Amino acid sequence: MSNWSAPTPDGPVTGTVSVPGSKSVTNRALLLAALSGGDARVTGAPATRDTALMTGALSALGAVADTDGETVRFAAHDGLRGGSGDRPAEVDCGLAGTVMRFVPPAAATATGTTRFDGDPWARKRPMGTVLGALRELGARIDGTTDADALPFVQSGGPVRGGEVTIDASASSQFVSGLLLSGALFERGVTVHHDGKPLPSLPHIAMTVAMLRTAGVTVHDDEPNTWRVEPGPVAARDWAVEPDLSNASVFLAAAAVTGGRVTVRDWPAETTQPGVDVLPVLERFGATVTRSADGLTVTGPDRLSGVDVDLHDAGELAPTVAAIAALAGDTSRLRGIGHIRGHETDRLAAIANEITALGGSVTETEDGLVIEPKPLTGRADRPWGAYADHRMATAGAIIGLVVPGVLVDDVGCTAKTIPDFPGRWAALLGTPGNG
Structure with a gap:
């Protein structure tokens, strides 16, 4: 080099x-489009590594992304699915925080198993908060080297959902990741933050706004608490600013x-x-x-x-x-x-x-x-x-x-x-x- x-x-x-x-808008829109299970399109998605990692992750889970320049299309599908037996679906997180924190909650709702890994530094990035929360909500996760870091293997749902209290002071992505897939948990999800002040609160506001645009009911009237009601995610077209x-x-x-x-x-x-x-x-x-x-x-x-x-x-x-x-x-x-x-x-x-x-x-x-x-x-x-x-x-x-x-x-x-x-x-x- x-x-x-x-x-x-x-x-x-x-x-x-x-x-x-926007990378942040793009990867939220891609995930919501895939979770909808319907025909959906994201326009203005930048042709970047983070975009490719997210579309690759979703395609590995059965929501096949068709990318043409800055437009990504998803065809209707019957829900996310991982692999089976000793051949889990493979998700490469690269160094993308939105992939390593947003996709595991989505994969928890899939059928089958999924293995997550990423770049060397990604294995050092904080993951324990979101993985611990998923375990509390009923997901099954087995760390292959460290129970709170990449790489790990995750078994598919259904996920019970419910209430969970986390310390998200290391990254607002821990909250957003749980909220984005929470509507597909059996009881939805209620996330309480208990810890130091949350960083990047505007990113959580972005998540809430985009969920509502996708027809998901979200309550955020209490400080440090967000509640997503169970229900479908609407298929729609997204334009990225x-x-x-x-x-x-x-x-x-x-x-x-x-x-x-x-x-x-x-x-x-x-x-x-x-x-x-x-x-x-x-x-x-x-x-x-x-x-x-x-x-x-x-x-x-x-x-x-x-x-x-x-x-x-x-x-x-x-x-x-x-x-x-x-x-x-x-x-x-x-x-x-x-x-x-x-x-x-x-x-x-x-x-x-x-x-x-x-x-x-x-x-x-x-x-x-x-x-x-x-x-x-x-x-x-x-x-x-x-x-x-x-x-x-x-x-x-x-x-x-x-x-x-x-x-x-x-x-x-x-x-x-x-x-x-x-x-x-x-x-x-x-x-x-x-």
Whole structure:
């Protein structure tokens, strides 16, 4: 694998971009389409690894996905089914949290058995909460190496369902995963969260809204409690809006270079936590405007430091940290201790990589303190992506201002952004290979 040379433009970055569809919306829509058992279609699904992993998982369970570009179709079927005997259905989770946390509850309703595994780091990601909850709800799960981690083999339903109390402070996906399939449990499901404050609450709001759109009755009027009534999931067509967390990477290009970047088709209303990047960019000193063309960010002459709580939008942390590393004042990122369990330990990764360029980053219990220091690209040590798409794009952002930044695995951006190097080059007006 060759290092990618992050391009450094001669002046402010100016342009208009279209961003692929939301990973979070896509994989929820794909799962609900498969659970409906009817003819259903998802349009705007990005041609990314996470999308392919979800369609592959659902196809392995008998809901065969027919993918044509950014459109995925499901034909009517008689319900999910696993394998039999010593030949279980095989689900590759890759490094996709939505696959490893959303598909096991769905597979619990299937007939037959299913084996789950993924990339090496996926075996280290927290899974015990959702697996323990499924056991309490009547599912049968046997860990082949560790009862609370990948890989494991799961036997199909029916699933009794009912009430379960979990600590979902490590990931809101634990709640969403149970809710998405809960209508197909015999008693539905009631999920109580008992623990530290939940991260990424907007993602749970997204789940609830999409379930209701699919005709599922969900009660969420009590704090930290969600109840899904048993019943069918309606077959329908889903349209996926642009991924706002990915859009933040392109908007960051305007912020750090004093440029002007427009993202087309920015939704007027959204449940995506990526929208939280807008007030953060304004705190850095950027200007945000809306027009018929889309949403535009204009960068300042000088980036101010920020003090922000990203608890509800931890996925933005690598992008915000990259901007902060280029600011003129100290920045503090708070509320993101949970991202130590994301695709990699993102707090450690951010600190390691910015420090390697000469920066000053201190890890705290729940975040980072980033002090302004001159940064220098290094030919002897590339920016480490850690197989994490958001770490790779953070390196690209810093490379806009710091010449000589190399990224060791820009290909991992295919997880959520098809051909990121080409899209980045098109915006910057540089060759695709940097």
